[in-house]
Structure formats: structure tokens, C-alpha cells
Amino acid sequence: MTSYLLRGVSLLGATPRDLVIADGRISDKPDAEEIIDADGLVALPGLVDLHTHLREPGREDAETVETGSRSAALGGYTAVFAMANTSPVADTAGVVEQVWRLGREAGLVDVQPIGAVTVGLAGKQLAELGAMATSAANVRIFSDDGHCVADPRLMRRALEYVKAFDGIIAQHAEEPRLTEGAQMHEGEVSTRLGLTGWPAVAEEAIIARDVLLAEHVGSRLHVCHVSTAGSVEVLRQAKARGVRVTAEVTPHHLLLTDELAASYDPVYKVNPPLRTASDVEALRAALVEGVIDIVATDHAPHAVEDKECEWAYARPGMVGLETALPVVLSVLGEQWDLIAERMSRTPARIAGLTGHGTGLAVGDPANLTLVDPSARRVVDPAELASRSRNTPYAGTTLPGRIVATFLRGEPTVLDGKAVK
Ligand SMILES: NC(=O)N[C@@H](CC(=O)O)C(=O)O
Numbered sequence: 341m342t343s344y345l346l347r348g349v350s351l352l353g354a355t356p357r358d359l360v361i362a363d364g365r366i367s368d369k370p371d372a373e374e375i376i377d378a379d380g381l382v383a384l385p386g387l388v389d390l391h392t393h394l395r396e397p398g399r400e401d402a403e404t405v406e407t408g409s410r411s412a413a414l415g416g417y418t419a420v421f422a423m424a425n426t427s428p429v430a431d432t433a434g435v436v437e438q439v440w441r442l443g444r445e446a447g448l449v450d451v452q453p454i455g456a457v458t459v460g461l462a463g464k465q466l467a468e469l470g471a472m473a474t475s476a477a478n479v480r481i482f483s484d485d486g487h488c489v490a491d492p493r494l495m496r497r498a499l500e501y502v503k504a505f506d507g508i509i510a511q512h513a514e515e516p517r518l519t520e521g522a523q524m525h526e527g528e529v530s531t532r533l534g535l536t537g538w539p540a541v542a543e544e545a546i547i548a549r550d551v552l553l554a555e556h557v558g559s560r561l562h563v564c565h566v567s568t569a570g571s572v573e574v575l576r577q578a579k580a581r582g583v584r585v586t587a588e589v590t591p592h593h594l595l596l597t598d599e600l601a602a603s604y605d606p607v608y609k610v611n612p613p614l615r616t617a618s619d620v621e622a623l624r625a626a627l628v629e630g631v632i633d634i635v636a637t638d639h640a641p642h643a644v645e646d647k648e649c650e651w652a653y654a655r656p657g658m659v660g661l662e663t664a665l666p667v668v669l670s671v672l673g674e675q676w677d678l679i680a681e682r683m684s685r686t687p688a689r690i691a692g693l694t695g696h697g698t699g700l701a702v703g704d705p706a707n708l709t710l711v712d713p714s715a716r717r718v719v720d721p722a723e724l725a726s727r728s729r730n731t732p733y734a735g736t737t738l739p740g741r742i743v744a745t746f747l748r749g750e751p752t753v754l755d756g757k758a759v760k
Contacts, residue, residue, distance in 0.1 A: 341749060342373050349378035349710065351700055352676040359383065361706040364749035368702045376754075378710060381743055384680050386418025386707035387665065388687040388696050390510070390588060391485070391564060391636035393657070394420075394451070396442060397435070398427025403641040403727045405442035405451060408661070411639070411726040413448045413752035415661040416709035416742040419688070419696045420449050420639075424456040425486040431456035431467035433475035440477035448752045448760070452693065455479040457498045457509060461487045466494065469501050480692055483510035485564055486611075488546055490516050495550060499559035508586075508690070510562040511550055513571070514612065518542035523652060525598040525613040533602060535651070538613050540568040547571050551578035551585050562690065563587040565638050567612040569622035576631045586690050588636035589623050591667035592658055596620075596732060606647055606654030607732050610640070613656075624671060627682060634687045637664045641728030659726045663719060665711065666738035674713055695748075706749040715741035725758060 343362035350356045356379070360367040389412065395403035403411075405422070412420045422439050424430035430439060436453040443451020455472035459465050461484045472479040482502060489495045489511060498509050519538045524530050526537020547563055551574065554561035566572065566587045578585050592610060597617050600608040608614060626632040640657025647654050660667075668679060680697075688697030698704040718737050721729040745753040752759055 343367070343369070344374045344376055345372040346376050346378040346383065346710070350382045352384065352680055353382055353674060361746060361749050365706055366700055366702050366704045376744065380714060381710045381712055382676055383700060384416065384676065384709050384711060385684040385697050385700055386709055386745065386747065387416045387683045388691070388693060389417055389420040389637050389639070389661065390481070390634060390687045390691060392420040392422055392639045392661065393425065393641065394422045394439070395426060395641060397438065399643070401727070402643045405439060406446040407725060407727040408639070408641070409443065409446040409448035409451060410758050411661040411724065413745045414725050414742060414758055415663070416665050416711065416745055417449050417661060418707040418709070418745065418747050419452060419693055421452045421454050421481060421691065423485045424454050424483060425461055429456050429460050430454070431459055433468065433471040436472050436477040436479050437475050449747060450696070452691065453477045453479055454510065455482045457482045457484045457489050458494065463487060463490055463494065466497055466501065469498070469507070473505055473507060480505070481508045481510050481562070483512065483564065485510065485512045488512050488514040488516060492549060492553065496553050496557060499554055499557040499561065503557060503559040506560065508560045508562050510564050511546065512564050513543045513546035513550065515542040515545050524601045524609070525615050527598060527616060529598045529601060535601065540570050540615070543568055543612055544570040544574055547574045551583045554585055555581065555583045558584070560584045565590050565593065565612055565636070566623065566632055567593050567615050567619065569619050572622050572626040572631055579631060586633045588634045589627055589632045590638045591635060591660055591664045592732060593623055594620065594627065594671045595667055604651050606649065606651050607658070607730055609651060609654050609656050610658050611656035628678065633682070633690065635664065635668055635683050636687070637661050641726050642730050643728065647730045657730065659724065659728050659731050662724055662726065663731060663733050663738060665742060666717065666740045669713065669740040670738055706746050708746050709742055710744040712741045712743050713739065717741055
């Protein structure tokens with residue numbers, strides 16, 4: 341295993357120093373075989389994404405575990421959690437083990453499968469949560485993401501079930517009866533465009549119900565892709581009462597607004613939909629404050645035919661792994677410790693993922709990423725490693741370039757390029 345000396349690297353913005361990586365760990369050895377000139381580069385603990393769609397098995401034309409892993413490594417990630425809405429659905433030990441094994445074979449990031457809460461994501465009957473938990477994939481997070489676990493009794497049962505092993509139910513909060521036929525955020529813009537709206541209350545009502553259920557059961561709830569100011573208030577109150585709830589926000593909900601739907605370009609169609617400028621402001625403040633715990637990408641690759649069509653027929657979702665850190669940098673500025681907290685340490689802690697999200701101290705596994713904060717990049721969809729091209733940032737200039745990523749001391753990205 342090659343050892344590396346990162347010359348003049350800044351740990352989270354601190355005074356530059358040399359950092360040695362040897363035998364897969366941060367080392368106190370004085371030198372190494374390879375020297376990387378890290379002048380001007382900032383080291384962050386490898387990013388951890390609790391919400392990624394890798395599409396394999398079933399839609400390998402949109403993404404595979406390998407292409408998604410490469411996309412993640414290029415984005416500075418060392419671990420991603422793969423959502424269960426594949427085909428077949430990841431609702432059995434067999435499917436989660438398959439995804440886990442494919443991740444190991446790709447070897448670019450740690451791929452941790454998320455199991456479905458209900459059989460086939462159909463919301464009728466609990467999936468084999470225990471079998472997935474005791475499988476080789478060691479599943480601890482369960483989600484029907486893409487669908488809401490709308491039935492309150494089923495949600496209660498799921499929360500009760502995972503309590504035994506301190507598991508988490510990650511909810512896609514969307515009351516389906518309030519979003520039938522919805523195409524975009526319900527508000528002034530949807531009225532002007534004549535598109536059916538997805539009201540904020542459809543998210544807020546489910547979060548309010550679920551924090552009460554989680555409180556009643558004493559279980560852990562995680563709220564996926566929080567998108568409204570009202571949801572932030574529900575979460576704030578629940579956390580103040582001590583409910584065991586955590587929440588994520590996506591980079592796109594921190595930056596983009598529903599005004600973009602006026603272009604009728606389906607690249608801006610996403611679930612939950614882009615909201616208003618005041619929602620964006622509330623989400624940013626909640627992320628800084630910690631009412632929203634983490635940033636998660638909701639990387640949702642789609643094949644061209646599913647995206648480049650009429651708005652109403654387009655699938656919702658945006659790719660996000662390769663632009664997440666630049667978007668967050670543009671929103672938060674160079675608050676490195678906060679970025680490490682929201683994109684690495686806290687997601688690792690929520691998931692109980694050891695070896696990731698560390699302090700980069702001597703002895704820690706060398707899972708880290710090097711960023712050049714002074715670089716600017718114009719996003720070119722053709723350059724993405726993801727198999728899909730549905731980025732809302734095409735042509736946008738974003739700050740920060742991910743120069744290198746190390747997974748347990750092995751580079752997965754060097755000079756901004758994937759190593760394999
Ligand atoms: N977030 C999205 O817009 N899309 C997700 C699933 C979903 O939440 O609809 C996808 O799997 O494509």
C-alpha cells in the first residue's frame with residue numbers, strides 16, 4: 341500500500357501542515373513514498389451521504405453502483421447510503437446483500453444499503469426488516485423513499501420494530517392524498533403556470549404525525565429532504581421536547597426556487613418540489629442552527645427519455661453527488677468545520693458508521709477529501725461521471741474543486757480525476 345505525504349494541507353481551514361497517510365490511516369511517520377503538493381488545499385473528512393439513488397438493480401441505464409460510486413468519490417464522498425427504490429425493491433436480505441456486494445466490488449466508496457420499510461414500497465405490509473438487519477449488509481436505516489409510509493399504523497409498527505436494534509425509519513414525508521397529480525410547489529408560481537400544486541402542508545402534516553409517533557414509541561425517526569419553513573418549525577419543537585428525530589436538506593433545496601419551473605424545463609422537477617425563496621432562507625438558517633442536522637444529496641439519476649420530455653411526464657429528481665460540496669460552499673461559504681459537521685461527521689454519527697466522519701487525527705482511518713476552495717468550475721453535464729445528465733446546474737459556475745479523495749488510505753480521486 342503506497343503511503344502519501346500531503347504537503348502544506350490545511351485541515352478544515354487551519355494553518356497548513358504536512359499530513360502523512362500510511363497503512364490506510366493518518367500516520368505520525370515523518371515521510372512517505374508519494375508527495376502530493378497540497379498547497380492551498382483544504383482537507384475534510386470524507387463526505388457521507390445518507391440519501392443516494394444508485395438505481396441498481398433494475399435501471400442500470402440511469403446509474404449503476406459503480407458509476408454512482410465514482411460520481412460520489414469525485415464529489416468528495418467516502419460513504420453513501422443507497423435508497424431502496426430499485427427494481428426489484430431492496431426489501432429482502434438478498435437484494436440488500438447484492439447492492440452491498442456490488443459496492444465492495446466497485447471499491448470507490450463504502451456503499452451501505454437502505455432497506456425498504458414495506459414490501460415493494462407498496463405501503464401495505466412491513467418488509468423483512470430483521471432479515472435485512474442481520475444480513476451481511478447490516479442494514480440500520482429503512483426507508484420507502486420515493487413513497488411515504490402513509491399508513492400511521494404501519495409507521496408505528498416500523499418504528500417499534502427497529503427500536504430493538506436502534507434502527508432508524510427515514511421518512512419521505514408526503515401525505516399522498518394532498519399531492520395527487522402534483523407537478524410543483526403549490527403557490528403563486530403554480531397558479532400562474534396552471535400546474536397542480538404540492539402544498540407545503542403535505543410534508544408538514546406527515547412530519548408532525550411522525551415526530552409524535554416516534555415520541556410515543558421512543559424510536560429514531562429521520563426526515564428525508566426537508567423542504568419547507570413550516571417543517572423546520574415542527575422539527576424545532578420536536579427537538580426541543582427531546583424527540584429522537586434527525587433531518588436532512590438537499591443542496592438543491594438550499595439554492596433553487598420554484599420560479600425555475602416557469603422555464604418548463606423538467607430538469608427542475610424534483611420531489612419534494614423546489615420551494616419559495618423564504619423556504620430556502622429558513623432551510624439555510626435551520627442547517628446552520630442544527631435544527632436540520634445534515635445535507636444529503638437525494639442524488640436521483642434519470643435516463644434521458646425520463647427527463648427530456650413534457651414536464652408532466654418527466655420523472656422527478658436531480659443528480660447531485662458531484663455538485664453537492666460546491667453548492668454547499670456557495671451557500672455557507674468557507675465554514676469548514678460546519679461543512680464537515682453537516683456533510684460528514686453528523687451523517688456518520690446518525691448512521692452509526694464507524695471510520696468515517698472522524699477528526700483526521702493520527703490513527704484515524706484515512707477517509708478524507710481535498711478541496712481547492714479558490715477554484716471555480718462551470719458545470720458541464722457531459723463531464724459528470726454519473727451515467728445520467730440531469731443536473732440543474734449546467735452552465736452554472738460553482739466554487740470549489742474536489743482535487744483528491746482517499747478511501748482507507750487509497751486514492752479514489754487524484755488531480756480531480758477518478759483513479760479507476
Ligand atoms: N427525489 C426525487 O425527485 N426522486 C426520487 C424519488 C422521489 O423522492 O420521488 C427518485 O428516486 O428519483
